[in-house]
Amino acid sequence: MVKSFIMFLFTFSLSAAWAGQVTVQDVLGRDVTFNAPAQRVIVGFYPEDYMAIGTEAAYDKVVGMSKYIWQARSANWDMYVKHRPSLDDIPGIGRVDTQTFSVEKVISLNPDVLMLADWQFKGLATDIERLESAGIKVVVVDYNAQTLERHIKSTELIGVITGQEKRAAKIAAEYKATVDSISKRLADANLPKPKVYTEFGASGIQELGFTFGKNMWGAISTMAGGDNISAPFVEWWGKLNPEQVIASNPDIVVITGYETGKGTDSMIMGQGVDATEARKRLAGYKDRLGWSSISAVKNNRLYSAYHGACRTILDAAMIQFYAKAMYPEVFSDLNPEQAYMDFYKKYLPVTPEGTFVLAL
CATH class of the missing domain: 3.40.50.1980 (Nitrogenase molybdenum iron protein domain)
Known part of the structure; x- marks a missing residue:
């Protein structure tokens, strides 16, 4: 036994x-x-x-x-x-x-x-x-x-x-619901796709930074209904020829940034970043050589986003951000920054304070 x-x-x-x-x-x-x-x-x-x-x-x-x-x-x-x-x-x-x-x-x-x-x-x-x-x-x-x-x-x-x-x-x-909702609203609106250019702004105004093809911000902008001008020239990430950006004439420009950059004109966004300073730096891109002829600059459609808010399950808010930037009438009800904060409050033990999305 x-x-x-x-x-x-x-x-x-x-x-x-x-x-x-x-x-x-x-x-x-x-x-x-x-x-x-x-x-x-x-x-x-x-x-x-x-x-x-x-x-x-x-x-x-x-x-x-x-x-x-x-x-x-x-x-x-x-x-x-x-x-x-x-x-x-x-x-x-x-x-x-x-x-x-x-x-x-x-x-x-x-x-x-x-x-x-x-x-x-x-x-x-x-x-x-x-x-x-x-x-x-x-x-x-x-x-x-x-x-x-x-x-x-x-x-x-x-x-x-x-x-x-x-x-x-x-x-x-919840992530899928956000993507599906934006896709449905875009299909229902059936509007022409605006051309969009995204650049990581750590290098500042004088030097063209990295842009994105079929991943990261490139994929987000496409998912949100944009025509990513970098896609034909950059597979993952890399730099475009400055003349190519001008020739492509984007309707929307998004400059992303971290809390710090290489210089005083670098785009900064994120935790502890003051919105006034971020907006001032974003406005500086309007004076970049040759950019005065770009539709986005002429129409003041420059935006900025926190670079740390992509390639993460938190980036549903960034899809909302791009959708609203490109189709303001269709997505006027969205509040991307609040959506970003709400994810923290719901699923993480801390909530950041700062500037995470911005319109010029």
Whole structure:
């Protein structure tokens, strides 16, 4: 009888150990099996999304992080660290894009799951085999593509990793509802598509900054009903010839920015940024060489957005922003900045203060 009881306990313990095992298909169609919710996670990218979807408690299980993408938004990072000081103690793992990503550091942290962005996974190439041979499960997510499919899939994957499937489903459904509503209203209005140009304004007025083709702001502007002038010339991101911008004659210009830039004329937006200063810097772009002939400048249709508010599940508000900028009569009821703040109030433990969208 004792032997039977011991066997029962062994069988029960074995079953319990494997009770949380799941197999997911990540955004690249790779089947990944791990125990969920994961108990030791490294967050390679999308740190705010991980908290919004997984809740703040998800960071109790984060043992490593590629911190630079969060710390690049220094005011945002400081806001979170002030609320949760332990974030600052999470070990860093380096960057894929600067070849400082440390496979050895990742292995030493003994994670169950390493969550990577699509571009990180591809950049690591054969290092992925080293990580997987060490028993680390690699799950690939992707908000950079700015497609509805990948936004939803990535949100669902984070929900599984953190054990917050219901919360993830709710957030994904709300995002889809925003996209579907804008698409329907555009179809009903059936208006000509305005030409739109988006530029990351960190370099300031004198130097043309990066623009976007079929991802990030390029995809957002297209999703919101615009004709992205950069798409024929830039696949992902890059710089247009200055003459090409003028020749394309955009109806709408959006200059994005972080809280800091390279100089005093850089576009700044975000946490702690005063709207008067941001508007002053945006107005400076009207004086850029050759831009006086552009329709957007002639008609004062220059706008700015927070660069940290794209490639994230939070960017439904930015789709609203572009839609309203391009079709003000159709979307006069939308309040994109309020929508952005409301997401924080609903799903995150902090709420930023500053300037996140702007019209000249």
